[in-house]
Amino acid sequence: xxxxxxxxxxxxxxxxxxxxxxxxxxxxxxxxxxxxxxxxxxxxxxxxxxxxxxxxxxxxxxxxxxxxxxxxxxxxxxxxxxxxxxxxxxxxxxxxxxxxxxxxxxxxxxxxxxxxxxxxxxxxxxxxxxxxxxxxxxxxxxxxxxxxxxxxxxxxxxxxxxxxxxxxxxxxxxxxxxxxxxxxxxxxxxxxxxxxxxxxxxxxxxxxxxxxxxxxxxxxxxxxxxxxxxxxxxxxxxxxxxxxxxxxxxxxxxxxxxxxxxxxxxxxxxxxxxxxxx
Amino acid sequence: xxxxxxxxxxxxxxxxxxxxxxxxxxxxxxxxxxxxxxxxxxxxxxxxxxxxxxxxxxxxxxxxxxxxxxxxxxxxxxxxxxxxxxxxxxxxxxxxxxxxxxxxxxxxxxxxxxxxxxxxxxxxxxxxxxxxxxxxxxxxxxxxxxxxxxxxxxxxxxxxxxxxxxxxxxxxxxxxxxxxxxxxxxxxxxxxxxxxxxxxxxxxxxxxxxxxxxxxxxxxxxxxxxxxxxxxxxxxxxxxxxxxxxxxxxxxxxxxxxxxxxxxxxxxxxxxxxxxxxxxxxxxxxxxxxxxxxxxxxxx
Numbered sequence: 001x002x003x004x005x006x007x008x009x010x011x012x013x014x015x016x017x018x019x020x021x022x023x024x025x026x027x028x029x030x031x032x033x034x035x036x037x038x039x040x041x042x043x044x045x046x047x048x049x050x051x052x053x054x055x056x057x058x059x060x061x062x063x064x065x066x067x068x069x070x071x072x073x074x075x076x077x078x079x080x081x082x083x084x085x086x087x088x089x090x091x092x093x094x095x096x097x098x099x100x101x102x103x104x105x106x107x108x109x110x111x112x113x114x115x116x117x118x119x120x121x122x123x124x125x126x127x128x129x130x131x132x133x134x135x136x137x138x139x140x141x142x143x144x145x146x147x148x149x150x151x152x153x154x155x156x157x158x159x160x161x162x163x164x165x166x167x168x169x170x171x172x173x174x175x176x177x178x179x180x181x182x183x184x185x186x187x188x189x190x191x192x193x194x195x196x197x198x199x200x201x202x203x204x205x206x207x208x209x210x211x212x213x214x215x216x217x218x219x220x221x222x223x224x225x226x227x228x229x230x231x232x233x234x235x236x237x238x239x240x241x242x243x244x245x246x247x248x249x250x251x252x253x254x255x256x257x258x259x260x261x262x263x264x265x266x267x268x269x270x271x272x273x274x275x276x277x278x
Numbered sequence: 279x280x281x282x283x284x285x286x287x288x289x290x291x292x293x294x295x296x297x298x299x300x301x302x303x304x305x306x307x308x309x310x311x312x313x314x315x316x317x318x319x320x321x322x323x324x325x326x327x328x329x330x331x332x333x334x335x336x337x338x339x340x341x342x343x344x345x346x347x348x349x350x351x352x353x354x355x356x357x358x359x360x361x362x363x364x365x366x367x368x369x370x371x372x373x374x375x376x377x378x379x380x381x382x383x384x385x386x387x388x389x390x391x392x393x394x395x396x397x398x399x400x401x402x403x404x405x406x407x408x409x410x411x412x413x414x415x416x417x418x419x420x421x422x423x424x425x426x427x428x429x430x431x432x433x434x435x436x437x438x439x440x441x442x443x444x445x446x447x448x449x450x451x452x453x454x455x456x457x458x459x460x461x462x463x464x465x466x467x468x469x470x471x472x473x474x475x476x477x478x479x480x481x482x483x484x485x486x487x488x489x490x491x492x493x494x495x496x497x498x499x500x501x502x503x504x505x506x507x508x509x510x511x512x513x514x515x516x517x518x519x520x521x522x523x524x525x526x527x528x529x530x531x532x533x534x535x536x537x538x539x540x541x542x543x544x545x546x547x548x549x550x551x552x553x554x555x556x557x558x559x560x561x562x563x564x565x566x567x568x569x570x571x572x573x574x575x576x577x578x
Contacts, residue, residue, distance in 0.1 A: 071464070072470060073465075080313070080339070100540070121547070126459040128555050135466050135476070136475055155570065157569060162477075163481075221439050
């Protein structure tokens with residue numbers, strides 16, 4: 001097969017060598033953390049960061065993003081960038097999750113997830129509102145004949161010369177699910193780092209726990225936002241441009257993003273841990 | 279009880295500020311052509327359509343607003359640490375952030391437009407002089423309102439994040455909500471006003487944006503006037519609802535059921551918005567189209 005002929009399939013193909021190298025890096029980082037810091041808080045923080053990163057990387061694939069063509073009603077989805085929309089939703093979730101941090105990991109993580117989901121639900125509803133009442137354009141998918149959830153046929157509502165437009169119901173649901181995953185992942189990373197910093201910073205800075213709390217919150221929040229953007233951008237590269245949601249053929253690329261997110265989160269995570277635990 | 283009433287008051291004020299911020303953000307980005315429709319503004323000269331539209335899209339709205347609002351919030355926070363009155367500190371912080379936005383807008387317009395020189399697109403200095411200040415004014419409203427709501431969340435509602443961190447969270451969320459809601463209205467309805475209403479822009483028409491106004495050539499102030507009629511307010515209501523409902527469910531229901539109250543209310547609200555979305559979608563299917571005859575197997 002020539003290089004030109006190989007191009008169209010290359011986007012979705014899984015490069016096994018790269019996957020194996022990625023998994024080896026992941027295992028090395030986990031093993032190094034275990035041997036250096038033991039099975040204590042630092043190790044748990046790393047595992048939490050990796051799980052959070054995977055949730056974010058996976059969640060971004062659900063978000064229906066149409067980019068520039070969507071802004072002209074040429075393609076379905078929300079008219080903005082993949083990473084940025086996911087970041088907006090995930091950070092709104094992180095905001096809620098951080099507020100509920102005192103209620104425990106489970107409640108705070110779910111609160112963060114709901115915060116992200118709510119942000120996406122409102123945004124997606126307004127996208128449909130603008131398309132229907134502002135531009136007079138109904139929703140139509142370009143990737144599937146029928147909406148997998150509602151069974152609505154799509155082709156007859158697609159205007160001529162376009163790939164579809166608006167947010168079909170399955171894309172709306174995908175957006176909300178993406179927000180849920182993003183919010184949960186961001187909050188989990190934040191909570192794990194916060195616990196670690198609250199434990200380690202007083203001894204390190206020779207200060208009372210109450211005095212280091214603002215520093216711990218700020219550091220954990222900054223790392224959580226940073227790692228959120230790392231994972232969202234990685235997933236955006238995996239998607240390459242636009243995606244309609246879980247029914248889009250590009251959605252099947254997610255295993256690659258999960259490995260990439262796990263590796264990137266592990267590498268970023270160990271840096272975040274080492275600033276206090278070494 | 280008193281604290282809950284106070285919390286609801288702050289929540290309402292933050293929601294109102296967010297609404298103003300969202301409307302100003304979208305109008306600013308449409309005047310500057312910063313959202314996704316900028317692709318057409320950039321493409322038009324390459325297709326032979328020389329225009330007088332401002333073009334400052336060297337970053338997406340969410341990261342750009344993340345930067346400006348975190349700048350405003352960070353500087354305001356530093357002033358507050360110097361015991362300066364919070365209102366004055368926020369005004370000063372927003373003012374300095376707006377100057378950064380102005381530098382960004384100027385260099386972005388010059389850079390993006392100069393790159394089109396080989397297609398014959400001139401750099402209009404009068405456009406630079408008249409549009410930049412207008413985008414700066416709108417940006418000031420958006421930054422001031424968002425930094426103020428972040429300060430309220432931090433100081434009055436007791437969120438643990440410091441002001442600059444809240445600034446980056448809500449700055450990115452503001453840009454995301456504004457670009458998602460407002461972009462299609464500017465991109466399709468305004469840039470392609472010459473295309474049929476009620477249909478997407480055919481891909482073949484890409485680049486053929488409307489370049490003439492009632493008198494003379496259309497500029498970005500005309501676009502701001504147009505998108506302020508629906509795209510801006512809709513973005514404002516969208517961001518206002520996000521901020522208001524997120525705060526409302528936490529302030530009122532966080533103490534119910536050890537945190538589960540806020541979660542259940544959040545799920546109910548997501549379901550309510552899902553029903554509204556589905557209603558609008560079905561309404562559109564009944565009232566618009568179908569454009570072609572329905573087939574048994576649907577589309578291919």
